[in-house]
Amino acid sequence: MAVPPVVVGVDGSESALDAVRWAADEARRRETLLRIVHAYQIPTGYPQGFVDVKMLHDVLLAQGKEWLVRAQEVAEEAAPGLTVETVGVQAPTVPALEREARDAAVLVLGSRGLGGFTGLLIGSTAVTLVTRAACPIVVVREPGRDGPVVVGVDGTPASEAAIAFAFAEASARDAELVAVHVWSDLLLEVAFAGEPAMLDVTRLAEEAHGVLGERLAGWQEQYPDVVVTREVVRDRATRALLRRAEGARLVVVGSRGRGGFRGLMLGSTSQHLLYHAACPVAVVPARPE
Incomplete structure (x- = not known):
């Protein structure tokens, strides 16, 4: 069976070219095709005769072709010999990339776009895609370093994917894997449940270590080459993961978590990482039940 391609969205920005470099390296490691996609949209709502729609279409099309050519050059420089395919499509960015994600191994995006009619990641585009895409999404905020792969583990089956x-990435990159489980929010949950007698810090810490071990069981046997460091942290999930992103080559989180005070990957945590992490961030959708 053919290996799904790595897809990267581009808009002519330097951030998008950083994403192309990361995606090219990922496609090389996976021994698969790199598909570079540029989506553009003709603006609407102008008074009749105010804008020459055909001329605007031609300008955007020519501009997109230039950006795709440049992106292909960058990809081939980053991974010589890589098979690269470029695609220009007239469509809104989010639906176009959402369609691409259906058949992709990974969808890679830059963290900042140009804005205007071709801006790829201005505003909520990345956040919208990570809630909809059928494949993992990697947002390349910084090129990444030679440090570990960091994965947030929330203790539920939702984080299994x-x-x-994270194990596959660590193995492919010959990197250490740091598995982080945060447990301080459990204290708040118990307190709000009106059971202060249950605030046994030692017991909660032991339970957190057990949860992390349970979630990692089997994966270390499947990837014996990966050195795993387990970290059980009494902290807020966002703060703990942002701190560990410094010096990491990649941070991996799930697209949703437990919810409530236990929500490691739900809502604000993954979004905060996308906006502020000092390395690429991968958001992985949960496997279907």
Whole structure:
């Protein structure tokens, strides 16, 4: 069976070219095709005769072709011999990339776009895609370093896909894997439940270590080459993962978590990482039940 391609969205920005470099390296490691996609949209709502729609279409099309050519050059420089395919499509960015994600191994995006009619990641585009895409999404905020792959583990089956992705990335990159489980929010949950007698810090810490071990069971046997460091942290999930992103080559989180005070990957945590992490961030959708 053919290996799904790595897809990267581009808009002519330097951030998008950083994403192309990361995606080219990923496609090389996976021994698969790199598909570079540029989506553009003709603006609407102008008074009749105010804008020559055909001329605007031609300008955007020519501009997109130039950006795709440049992106292909960058990809081939980053991974010589890589098979590269470029695609220009007239469509809104989010639906176009969402369609691409259906058949992709990974969808890679830059963290900042140009804005205007071709801006790829201005505003909520990346956040919208990570809630909809059928494949893992990697947002390349910084090129990444030679440090570990970091994965957030929330203790539920929803994080299983993120753990699998993180082990595979660590193995392919010959990197250490740091598995982080945060447990301080459990204290708040117990307190709000009106059971202060249950605030046994030692017991909660032991339970957190057990949860992390349970979630990692089996993966270390499947990837014996990966050195795993387990970290059980009494902290807020966002703060703990942002701190560990410094010096990391990749941070991996799930697209949703437990919810409530236990929500490691739900809502604000993954979004905060996308906006502020000092390395590429992978958001991995949970496997279907």
